[in-house]
Amino acid sequence: MPKAKVCPGCKTPLEGSARQKCGKCKQTFCTCCYCGYYSLCRKCTAIKHFWETYGREIPKGARVFFRSLEPRVIDAMGRSFPPTMEFFFFVDMEPEANWAHSCVYSFVTVFWEKASSYWCGSEWPPRDTTGFEEIRRPK
Numbered sequence: 001m002p003k004a005k006v007c008p009g010c011k012t013p014l015e016g017s018a019r020q021k022c023g024k025c026k027q028t029f030c031t032c033c034y035c036g037y038y039s040l041c042r043k044c045t046a047i048k049h050f051w052e053t054y055g056r057e058i059p060k061g062a063r064v065f066f067r068s069l070e071p072r073v074i075d076a077m078g079r080s081f082p083p084t085m086e087f088f089f090f091v092d093m094e095p096e097a098n099w100a101h102s103c104v105y106s107f108v109t110v111f112w113e114k115a116s117s118y119w120c121g122s123e124w125p126p127r128d129t130t131g132f133e134e135i136r137r138p139k
């Protein structure tokens with residue numbers, strides 16, 4: 001018997017029709033790890049929201065790092081609740097300069113069909129950069 005496929009978001013088995021394909025990363029997710037607003041998975045929704053909301057604030061030479069935040073608050077249906085911020089974006093405004101210098105901590109959560117976010121300027125990077133992936137501005 002073939003091994004059951006699991007949702008790349010929450011690692012639960014994908015069953016029957018309760019699955020949705022992300023229009024960006026093309027992976028198949030359970031319906032709880034999918035957001036109908038842009039027809040993207042929650043992660044791709046968060047990244048799209050981030051660039052749409054803050055792209056203008058970010059200078060050309062800045063570097064942007066991303067990671068998911070765990071654990072989330074999950075209800076009995078497997079749905080994630082705020083105010084847990086699910087996704088973390090760190091923006092290094094002057095990557096060539098020594099610390100301390102201008103940077104930003106931004107948090108995004110995707111809830112049902114909406115995304116909400118928080119943007120906070122700082123001067124120091126996070127102590128732990130485990131799990132960071134660098135993301136680039138969409139074309």
Ligand SMILES: [Zn+2]
Pocket residue numbers: 007008009010011012029030031032033
């Ligand atoms: Zn899932």
Ligand SMILES: [Zn+2]
Pocket residue numbers: 022023024025026027040041042043044045
């Ligand atoms: Zn995706």
